[in-house]
Amino acid sequence: MAVKKHLRLPVTADHRYRIEAGGCPIEVIFDVLGGRWKPILLFAFWEGAQRFSELRRRIPQIAPRILARQLRQLERDGLIARRVDPARPxxxxxxxxxxxxxxxxxxxxxxDWGARYIRRRLRTTARSPLHRISAHQPRRPEDVIS
Known part of the structure; x- marks a missing residue:
């Protein structure tokens, strides 16, 4: 039996459709910022311009292919821009x-809300799936960005 591959529209195409159709702004925000790494990458950019290699060093948990994809999506969505580095053309x-x-x-x-939520969940139950997940993952963007 052959396995069918499901076609999936890129997130950017999907949210552009929602924008044109007058969709929900909250839905568009989560489409644009969705994913594990985009908010963390944006936090890194608030400290200034970053090269790909710098982002790799600062966020070692992200695979290079995923980093490249997230950067392309952020650039396509108009949140970041690529510039020539004057020090290294x-x-x-x-x-x-x-x-x-x-x-x-x-x-x-x-x-800040996420940090409070994690603390509250950890206090209420040590057996929750969140407890097991949060024990292995960073709790704050500062923990991820070196």
């Missing part, structure tokens, strides 16, 4: 765009 720097600048102020309360 063959290298590229990724920088935040003006569109992404207000996201820092929006992500900080979400990060």
């Amino acid at each position: 063959r290298a590229r720097l990724y920088v935040l765009t003006p569109v992404a600048a207000p996201l820092g102020e929006a992500l900080i309360p979400l990060r």
Whole structure:
């Protein structure tokens, strides 16, 4: 029996459709920022421009292929831009765009809420799946970014 591959639209195509169709803004936000690494990458960019190699060193948990895909998606969505590095003309720097600048102020309360949620969940039950997951994963973006 042959296994059928399911066709899946890229997230960016999906949320562009929602934007054009007058979709829910919250849905679009989570489509654009969805995924494990995009918010963490955006936190790294608030400290300034970053080269691919710098991001790899700062966030060693992310595989190079996944990092490249997330950067392409962030660039396609207009949150970051690629620039030539003046110090190394063959290298590229990724920088935040003006569109992404207000996201820092929006992500900080979400990060703080996540920290409170984890603490509360850990207090209420040590047997929850969240406890097992959080024991092996960073709890704050600062824990991931070196």
